[in-house]
Amino acid sequence: MKPFTYALALGLATAQLILPARAADITGAGATFPFPVYSKWAEAYRKETGNGLNYQSIGSGGGIKQIQAKTVDFGATDAPLKGAALEKDGLVQFPTVMGGVVTVVNIAGLEPGKLKLTGELVADIYAGKITKWSDPKIAALNEGLKLPDATITPVYRSDASGTTNIFTTYLSQVSEPWKKEYGAATTISWPAGQGGKGNEGVTATVKQVPNAIGYVESAYAKQNKLSHTLIQNKAGKYPQPDDKAFQAAAASADWKAQPGFGISLTNQAGDEAWPITAATFILVHKDAADAAKSAEVLKFFNWAYKNGDKMASELDYVPLPDNVVAQIHEEWKQVKGKDGKPVLGSM
Amino acid sequence: MTTLTDQIALADTRGVARRQGPSRGGDAVFRGAAYASALLVLLVLAGILGSILYGGWPAFREFGFGFLTSSAWNIGTEQYGALVAVIGTLASALLALVIGVPISLGIAIYLTQLCPGWARKPVGMTIELLAAVPSIIYGMWGLFIFAPLFARFVQVPVSNLVEGMPLVGTLFYARVPSGVGILTAGIILAIMIVPFVASIARDMLDQIPTILRESAYGIGCTTWEVVRHVLVPQASVSIIGAIMLGLGRALGETMAVTFVIGNANRLSASIFDPGSTIASRIANEFNEADGMQLNALMALGCILFVITFIVLIVARLLTRRAKVA
Numbered sequence: 166m167k168p169f170t171y172a173l174a175l176g177l178a179t180a181q182l183i184l185p186a187r188a189a190d191i192t193g194a195g196a197t198f199p200f201p202v203y204s205k206w207a208e209a210y211r212k213e214t215g216n217g218l219n220y221q222s223i224g225s226g227g228g229i230k231q232i233q234a235k236t237v238d239f240g241a242t243d244a245p246l247k248g249a250a251l252e253k254d255g256l257v258q259f260p261t262v263m264g265g266v267v268t269v270v271n272i273a274g275l276e277p278g279k280l281k282l283t284g285e286l287v288a289d290i291y292a293g294k295i296t297k298w299s300d301p302k303i304a305a306l307n308e309g310l311k312l313p314d315a316t317i318t319p320v321y322r323s324d325a326s327g328t329t330n331i332f333t334t335y336l337s338q339v340s341e342p343w344k345k346e347y348g349a350a351t352t353i354s355w356p357a358g359q360g361g362k363g364n365e366g367v368t369a370t371v372k373q374v375p376n377a378i379g380y381v382e383s384a385y386a387k388q389n390k391l392s393h394t395l396i397q398n399k400a401g402k403y404p405q406p407d408d409k410a411f412q413a414a415a416a417s418a419d420w421k422a423q424p425g426f427g428i429s430l431t432n433q434a435g436d437e438a439w440p441i442t443a444a445t446f447i448l449v450h451k452d453a454a455d456a457a458k459s460a461e462v463l464k465f466f467n468w469a470y471k472n473g474d475k476m477a478s479e480l481d482y483v484p485l486p487d488n489v490v491a492q493i494h495e496e497w498k499q500v501k502g503k504d505g506k507p508v509l510g511s512m
Numbered sequence: 513m514t515t516l517t518d519q520i521a522l523a524d525t526r527g528v529a530r531r532q533g534p535s536r537g538g539d540a541v542f543r544g545a546a547y548a549s550a551l552l553v554l555l556v557l558a559g560i561l562g563s564i565l566y567g568g569w570p571a572f573r574e575f576g577f578g579f580l581t582s583s584a585w586n587i588g589t590e591q592y593g594a595l596v597a598v599i600g601t602l603a604s605a606l607l608a609l610v611i612g613v614p615i616s617l618g619i620a621i622y623l624t625q626l627c628p629g630w631a632r633k634p635v636g637m638t639i640e641l642l643a644a645v646p647s648i649i650y651g652m653w654g655l656f657i658f659a660p661l662f663a664r665f666v667q668v669p670v671s672n673l674v675e676g677m678p679l680v681g682t683l684f685y686a687r688v689p690s691g692v693g694i695l696t697a698g699i700i701l702a703i704m705i706v707p708f709v710a711s712i713a714r715d716m717l718d719q720i721p722t723i724l725r726e727s728a729y730g731i732g733c734t735t736w737e738v739v740r741h742v743l744v745p746q747a748s749v750s751i752i753g754a755i756m757l758g759l760g761r762a763l764g765e766t767m768a769v770t771f772v773i774g775n776a777n778r779l780s781a782s783i784f785d786p787g788s789t790i791a792s793r794i795a796n797e798f799n800e801a802d803g804m805q806l807n808a809l810m811a812l813g814c815i816l817f818v819i820t821f822i823v824l825i826v827a828r829l830l831t832r833r834a835k836v837a
């Protein structure tokens with residue numbers, strides 16, 4: 166995701182590999198999106214407690230499969246599992262950190278954060294229904310802004326990605342036609358535009374193609390100085406996409422509406438809430454086969470909630486609000502050992 | 513004459529006599545090991561084919577022959593078809609050959625016939641070094657450096673020139689002038705196959721007896737005539753083999769193509785437009801694929817296997833015909 170932090174995280178991960186595994190080491194696998202922050206947490210945690218974490222970022226799909234097969238101590242996924250799926254495998258699910266997706270454009274002379282769009286317009290652009298920046302619908306939202314009479318090139322992620330899933334989940338929420346024709350998934354059969362591989366592929370393409378629009382993780386847009394657009398939220402406001410706006414989305418969400426916190430943070434109410442926000446999740450088994458290992462997983466994330474916020478922010482992730490963390494502690498009581506007692510004592 | 517053959521026969525029997533004894537066991541082991549190695553290749557190949565066929569079977573069963581002729585690729589509705597990827601694979605590989613083979617042959621002929629002795633080694637080594645560059649480096653170079661230049665100096669001027677023309681206009685008009693697309697993929701692939709084709713062709717041209725060349729020059733042929741009528745026909749079988757090896761690489765190349773082809777699941781008449789290949793589709797989607805999508809990707813893998821196999825058979829037929837002629 167983020168080139169410099171990624172390199173750092175990769176270095177840390179390699180450093181972990183050459184250290185001998187210890188009995189208390191825990192193993193996890195899954196989503197690539199949180200890999201840098203998990204690596205950083207793991208390194209700090211090892212320094213403090215001597216216990217290590219081995220995280221393989223093999224993608225959300227792989228993380229789900231591995232925890233189902235019980236080959237890892239925890240799985241990680243960007244798209245939360247639904248209640249029935251959690252029930253079937255006896256899994257407990259909880260979020261760890263959040264991030265936002267922003268749309269970025271390459272329009273000559275346009276300052277960042279000036280162009281206003283609605284979710285419906287973004288959906289129409291990606292569906293190839295709105296093809297020019299001078300379209301009257303865009304102009305109506307942006308009085309006083311000079312937009313070129315040029316063809317829009319929508320740029321999307323060509324590789325299967327959680328970012329695409331978040332983005333298209335949002336488009337499906339705000340646009341009925343989009344939901345019907347394309348829906349939400351990690352890969353979409355895009356009707357228009359061009360695909361770039363990874364965040365860097367999308368970034369490069371948007372930078373190269375005049376009048377292109379793309380969507381990337383907010384940290385990526387910031388580090389590459391891309392010109393972001395504003396998107397109207399549910400309250401009809403246009404917040405700037407920053408940590409405050411992502412936290413606002415988390416704060417106004419009803420986390421208990423779905424089992425395992427499996428709500429979507431996109432299109433949340435609240436004046437300040439950024440409409441395309443998402444959390445990344447951890448999966449563990451309810452009935453712990455190895456109570457000590459399961460306790461260690463929860464201890465690690467508990468430590469991260471307490472001590473990891475600054476590290477997460479440095480890597481441009483957004484920490485969870487405290488009230489959500491309190492609810493997660495409640496949820497953890499479901500993780501029980503063979504004796505029927507919660508693996509983690511009261512916190 | 514008789515004495516000579518007798519001597520040879522004698523030497524022969526002596527050789528056989530020396531080989532008898534303790535080394536016989538070694539021979540058997542060696543033969544067994546060689547046999548096992550050859551068999552292992554077949555087993556591995558059969559294993560790969562078997563597992564992708566097994567994985568792709570649900571997709572073939574679900575969509576039947578329509579899998580080959582459909583251009584759909586929709587995860588939401590679970591509709592999959594291979595047409596766009598197959599055409600993209602063939603088109604980009606063909607462009608790579610059209611661009612790469614003449615350059616490769618030029619390099620090989622220059623190195624063996626025209627190049628001054630001192631320059632042979634460094635130029636030859638540079639060519640071989642190209643083969644050692646990892647494909648992802650070609651991809652990154654293609655995306656970040658080649659594509660912008662290509663867009664600015666080729667795509668945009670050509671598009672402006674041909675816009676509105678019949679046929680040429682459709683073939684060369686870029687709707688997304690970003691520098692990536694099927695032609696860009698073909699050019700990057702051409703650069704990637706050049707070292708393979710050039711090296712093999714050079715080695716083959718080198719092996720042609722000097723006497724053939726000398727006699728051609730002796731009867732007054734120009735360099736061009738020697739190359740055209742003596743060298744190339746002599747080496748043609750091997751050159752076809754080299755081209756097929758290059759084609760095989762172009763068909764299966766993954767990372768570099770994924771970066772520069774534009775990754776669009778659309779059929780397009782323009783070679784400037786984004787498309788996708790079988791390998792790029794698999795690389796893009798495999799890590800998060802599940803259910804029927806995974807089956808469809810496996811089925812794509814099967815099709816690529818078959819295409820490569822057909823290329824090999826065609827190569828065999830061509831070389832056989834060349835030998836007869």
